[in-house]
Amino acid sequence: MKQAIKRTIVVGTRQSALALTQTGQVIEQLKAVCSEHNLPYDFEVRKIVTKGDRILDVMLSKVGGKGLFVKEIEESLLNKEIDFAVHSMKDMPYSLPEGLMNGAIPKRVDPRDCLITNGGLTFDQLPEGALVGTSSLRRASQLKHIRPDLRMESVRGNIDTRIRKLETEGFDAVVLAAAGLYRMGWEDRISSYVPVDVCVPAVGQGALGIECRVNDSGVRELLDMINDPETAFAVQAERSFLGALNGGCQIPIGAHATLLEERAADGSLQLSLTGIVGSPDGSVLLKETRLGTDPQRVGIEAAEALRARGADRILAEVGG
Template sequence: MSTIETKTKRTIIVGTRQSALALTQTGQVIEQLRDICKRHGFPYHFEIKKIVTKGDRILDVTLSKVGGKGLFVKEIEQALLDGEIDMAVHSMKDMPYELPAGLMNGAIPKRVDPRDCLVSKGGLSLSELPAGAKVGTSSLRRAAQLKAYRPDLQLESVRGNIDSRIRKLETEGFDAVVLAAAGLKRMDWEDKISAYIPADICIPAVGQGSLGIECRENDEAVRELLALLNDEVTALAVRAERSFLGTLNGGCQVPIGAYATVDRSGAEAVLELTGIVGTPDGSRLLKETQSGADPERLGISVAEALRERGADAILAQYGG
């Protein structure tokens, strides 16, 4: 009797935040899993369970001041550990490097656009914004890099879901807001993007544009299913970026970013990883780019190079 024939019917509960974006990307993952089940004969059904996280409850304080890691995942991870859900769909950039004992990343699906983008009045690009323009972002990483590129910009915190941040262009007098391009694309709102911000100006957050599908290590059925969803190229890039983050032990109090690309044209995949660490005001921005075949070693190497150039002092000073 084959493995497929011995599978028992099961309803798999999928945990997610309750924002429109979280529900949309969770729905997209479930559709991919349903297709996998159909092709491989797995008799599984899926249900969504919405979970409110600390990061969702506290919207009047900047992320860097809320403090702590895992602001958007801890409650979901607890539900996984308690057996209330069987897998969780996270934005990878929200996931801390260290996962709770007993949990693992079961899959990293194919990445969507990792870049940051601008939604602005009049469809202006970053270079076209007027001097002193008021730009909204909840990210120290974005703010520091934009200040380094355009010191004249007035950067102010803006929290909330994607549509509420875009509405603040009118309600709170912003000239532009900076968002992850992937979120807008997943929502089918690509037409709202005024301009993409190149990675050489603004290195993305670790894992930006990718999802992490978390599950219990001892749930063999779910692990087997998720392995078929995993995208090898995306996983290699994200592993390098997360190794960089883990080596620096960085949180959201310090601007940290990393972006890896994968070249598979040769006999083995070669990764190129760029990492940044900066001061919150953007007055100092350390950047390092290296290449290598081992994603974890590459992440460590880039992080150590930045440490030698002063990253440890920045992290110590600003509470990273």
């Protein structure tokens, strides 16, 4: 019997340690699927430098534009230099270029933000006027809303670089996505978690987006085997919220959706979505929660409720 010719699938990724680690984890999942179903695929990783990787001395919100960490990768996809790409979902703009799609959203890991502090302090234990490092207006807005005394300062770079700045630049704490530390196997470095009712995560935080070409049926079928329907359902609501506010990834918008245990009367899955828009200084924080069975609709309804309360004005002020 003639053996099938193997296709080498080229996987695009940013070149940070975290990006390479999570790309490797996706490839391991796919190799297991290929082995189980006897599929003729090999994988090759291609590193791509994005605009967001090149500009490290400026707050992300001031760099401008959407898709700071994905544009160059998407160009490689469209040019057929790579076959799919692994992104942190929170880096992905709502609108994808024509011809591209999210081929899979694997099971999400912990979506919360976390603190890494000197002495293992929790958020409440941080001293008056503590210096806190974050590159995120969303985090700064919500944390300063609760603790106006905090001094927030931009800190960019990979996870290790940001953690090192606790010692080298006098920070009392840095705020990071817990998911990145889990993926790197560094969860023991986490001092405390910030509850989602205190700091609503970024849209898609903790989830990966695997982007591919719409017309590549082979890759689409393969990726579908590692898609997690419940994660995809929740992330769809969060991204609908982002799209309805015409928001980029680097402005003070957050959204977190969870599936409810109780199903609707017709048996449909139900979810709860909480969305926020805040001013960078934390003086204004608008929050809305909506429930429903249609993730697209739930996201839009939460966004419309925030618009009615002045969200557009806040986003316009920060360039959203």
